[in-house]
Amino acid sequence: MAIVSSHTLDAVEGLHAGGVRVTLRRLARDGTATVVFCTQTDPGGRLSEAVDITPEHADAEYEMAFATGAYFDARPAPSPGRRIVRDVVLRFSMPDPEGRYHLPVILAPNGMSAWWSN
Numbered sequence: 001m002a003i004v005s006s007h008t009l010d011a012v013e014g015l016h017a018g019g020v021r022v023t024l025r026r027l028a029r030d031g032t033a034t035v036v037f038c039t040q041t042d043p044g045g046r047l048s049e050a051v052d053i054t055p056e057h058a059d060a061e062y063e064m065a066f067a068t069g070a071y072f073d074a075r076p077a078p079s080p081g082r083r084i085v086r087d088v089v090l091r092f093s094m095p096d097p098e099g100r101y102h103l104p105v106i107l108a109p110n111g112m113s114a115w116w117s118n
Contacts, residue, residue: 003100005048008041008066011108013075016045020107021067024049026060027091033063053097064090064103072109083109090114 008017069086
């Protein structure tokens with residue numbers, strides 16, 4: 001099984017972003033999306049989930065959505081202004097069915113930074 005993990009950080013508070021809802025979907029060629037898991041980050045802002053990649057899904061694309069709007073709505077706004085970003089979505093592939101795919105994310109109310117680290 002592949003391992004999908006993340007570490008979410010709150011750029012506003014300079015803290016781990018615990019309690020962020022995260023949904024991983026497998027995307028079919030016809031655009032159909034199948035939920036692989038729906039979870040939330042732990043108090044330390046981390047998640048780690050095993051994903052079974054069968055031969056029929058070896059070339060699939062995946063989409064990991066972080067519900068950042070709900071996360072920041074639950075916190076006092078650091079300054080007046082509108083928050084328009086509701087979700088941060090990373091689209092990626094997992095070519096190695098036994099691989100580790102670590103996707104850390106630094107979150108802000110209207111922005112983010114992400115990268116892949118194995």
